Amino acid sequence: MAIAMRAKxxxxxxxxxxxxxxxxxxxxxxxxxxxxxxxxxxQLPDLWTFLVTYAFFCxxxxxxxxxxxxxxxxxxxxxxxxxxxxxxxxAILSVAFAGGISFFRALDELFPEHHIxxxxxxxxxxxxFLFGSYTMVRICRTDLSYVGRR
Amino acid sequence: xxxxxxxxxTFVVPVAEKLAFVLPAFVLTxxxxxxxxxxxxxxxxxxxxxxxxxxxxxxGLPRSGKTTLITALFELIQRGxxxxxxxxxxxxxxxxxxxxxxxxxxxxxxGPTKEKDTxxxxxxxxxxxxxxxxxxDIEIADFPGEYSEIISHNLEExxxxxxETTRRDSxxxxxxxAEDLEFTLFNKEFFSWVASSREYLFLIDLAAIYSGESxxxxxxxxxxxxxxxxxxxxxxxxxxxxxxTYNRSVHIVFTKTDSIVSVYAAKGNLYxxxxxxxxxxxxxxxxxxxxxxxxASAGSAxxxxxxxTEQQELLSKLKNDNDxxxxxxxxxxxxxxxxxxxxxxxxxxxxxxxxRLGVRRILNLCLP
Numbered sequence: 001m002a003i004a005m006r007a008k009x010x011x012x013x014x015x016x017x018x019x020x021x022x023x024x025x026x027x028x029x030x031x032x033x034x035x036x037x038x039x040x041x042x043q044l045p046d047l048w049t050f051l052v053t054y055a056f057f058c059x060x061x062x063x064x065x066x067x068x069x070x071x072x073x074x075x076x077x078x079x080x081x082x083x084x085x086x087x088x089x090x091a092i093l094s095v096a097f098a099g100g101i102s103f104f105r106a107l108d109e110l111f112p113e114h115h116i117x118x119x120x121x122x123x124x125x126x127x128x129f130l131f132g133s134y135t136m137v138r139i140c141r142t143d144l145s146y147v148g149r150r
Numbered sequence: 151x152x153x154x155x156x157x158x159x160t161f162v163v164p165v166a167e168k169l170a171f172v173l174p175a176f177v178l179t180x181x182x183x184x185x186x187x188x189x190x191x192x193x194x195x196x197x198x199x200x201x202x203x204x205x206x207x208x209x210g211l212p213r214s215g216k217t218t219l220i221t222a223l224f225e226l227i228q229r230g231x232x233x234x235x236x237x238x239x240x241x242x243x244x245x246x247x248x249x250x251x252x253x254x255x256x257x258x259x260x261g262p263t264k265e266k267d268t269x270x271x272x273x274x275x276x277x278x279x280x281x282x283x284x285x286x287d288i289e290i291a292d293f294p295g296e297y298s299e300i301i302s303h304n305l306e307e308x309x310x311x312x313x314e315t316t317r318r319d320s321x322x323x324x325x326x327x328a329e330d331l332e333f334t335l336f337n338k339e340f341f342s343w344v345a346s347s348r349e350y351l352f353l354i355d356l357a358a359i360y361s362g363e364s365x366x367x368x369x370x371x372x373x374x375x376x377x378x379x380x381x382x383x384x385x386x387x388x389x390x391x392x393x394x395t396y397n398r399s400v401h402i403v404f405t406k407t408d409s410i411v412s413v414y415a416a417k418g419n420l421y422x423x424x425x426x427x428x429x430x431x432x433x434x435x436x437x438x439x440x441x442x443x444x445x446a447s448a449g450s451a452x453x454x455x456x457x458x459t460e461q462q463e464l465l466s467k468l469k470n471d472n473d474x475x476x477x478x479x480x481x482x483x484x485x486x487x488x489x490x491x492x493x494x495x496x497x498x499x500x501x502x503x504x505x506r507l508g509v510r511r512i513l514n515l516c517l518p
Binding site (some may be wrong): 079 | 161164165168169171172173175176180199200201202203204284287
């Protein structure tokens with residue numbers, strides 16, 4: 001009965017993993033609707049929101065990489081642990097970048113006459129894009145194969 | 151047209167300008183991270199690659215040849231001709247694999263796997279795709295067949311098996327809580343491992359099926375068990391939400407093919423073993439019993455050192471007939487998985503490309 005209940009009402013692992021990214025997409029949609037044409041295109045996605053949700057996504061993945069139950073050699077367990085550590089590192093880097101962006105915005109608000117965000121916003125966007133795509137490729141290539149294993 | 155071009159340029163040029171600055175900075179950062187990770191030996195961060203995990207589950211009834219097949223696979227892997235840059239991992243894997251291969255080559259029986267022998271064999275290899283090479287970590291678990299049997303029992307039988315296990319474990323002073331056992335099938339050891347595997351090898355022992363008292367019953371029974379097993383795996387995968395089983399590869403492996411070659415050599419066929427007519431004459435009956443005896447004795451052969459060649463015509467006829475007999479099962483998997491393969495294996499028949507029949511094919515199809 002307990003199993004049947006879980007099967008019926010539990011979210012699948014994929015859904016659970018995708019959940020943290022949903023706020024970013026909602027935010028992106030809302031910003032696109034309200035700010036289209038009023039600000040440069042690269043300022044439409046809120047990079048801070050993206051990085052924070054991405055950090056949660058990485059943490060969710062990290063939790064899904066479980067230690068092995070069957071006896072195997074030490075290195076097999078070490079690989080799973082390394083994947084967890086790498087995902088944690090991505091999460092920490094994401095949050096650090098988010099902090100950097102927050103600081104960048106604060107500077108922009110402090111010295112509006114310098115147009116910091118307007119002039120350097122694209123470079124920040126590209127840096128975040130590169131970080132996101134590089135880590136996502138690595139996650140999809142390797143780390144996902146460790147998710148949901150026992 | 152001009153407007154489109156202008157807007158495209160106004161979009162691309164600033165991006166390219168910034169990219170020209172940011173991309174080298176990003177690459178430099180990654181390289182510095184790599185350097186730091188290598189100097190301080192932090193392989194997980196950006197240094198040494200973490201391999202892609204790939205699991206192969208070998209499922210079959212007791213004595214269907216699981217360990218023998220795994221050993222034959224490792225015999226081929228060790229040679230390195232089919233997979234370059236292969237490396238076995240762990241002292242246990244290395245010693246067990248070599249001990250088994252030595253037994254196989256010495257013509258000694260490997261023997262059934264005991265509960266205490268349950269172990270995951272692991273090896274890795276790198277494969278080049280274009281400029282990049284990828285490291286794969288392959289795990290093949292060797293389970294005692296009794297576990298495979300548990301998975302395909304119905305609920306009452308399962309509970310009975312669990313009770314027996316509890317009794318046995320309590321006798322051995324193992325601390326297993328009854329409540330835990332309620333979930334044994336889905337959450338513990340074999341089943342969890344199976345649910346997260348990428349490749350499934352269902353082994354069917356042809357010798358055991360066609361030498362039994364009622365081969366038709368045996369065929370129906372094994373098809374039922376495998377179907378149940380797959381449905382349990384599907385259910386377990388859905389429950390844990392770890393991806394559709396449709397995208398996973400299933401290999402139906404008919405083992406001990408050599409045991410039924412004698413049936414065709416004696417101008418018989420598998421259908422004659424299946425038919426059990428009540429009014430069959432004494433001669434027919436004794437002929438069928440002789441054939442079954444021949445199948446059984448070939449199936450329990452322990453000397454697996456000598457490889458013999460068989461007529462391809464005979465083998466293809468045998469495969470056609472057997473595929474037809476197991477068409478229900480094949481159809482079942484065709485509708486439920488994207489990738490199905492049917493292989494016939496034998497430790498004493500030589501393949502067209504050399505080596506043991508079917509082993510190279512299984513190895514090539516199982517690896518990413």
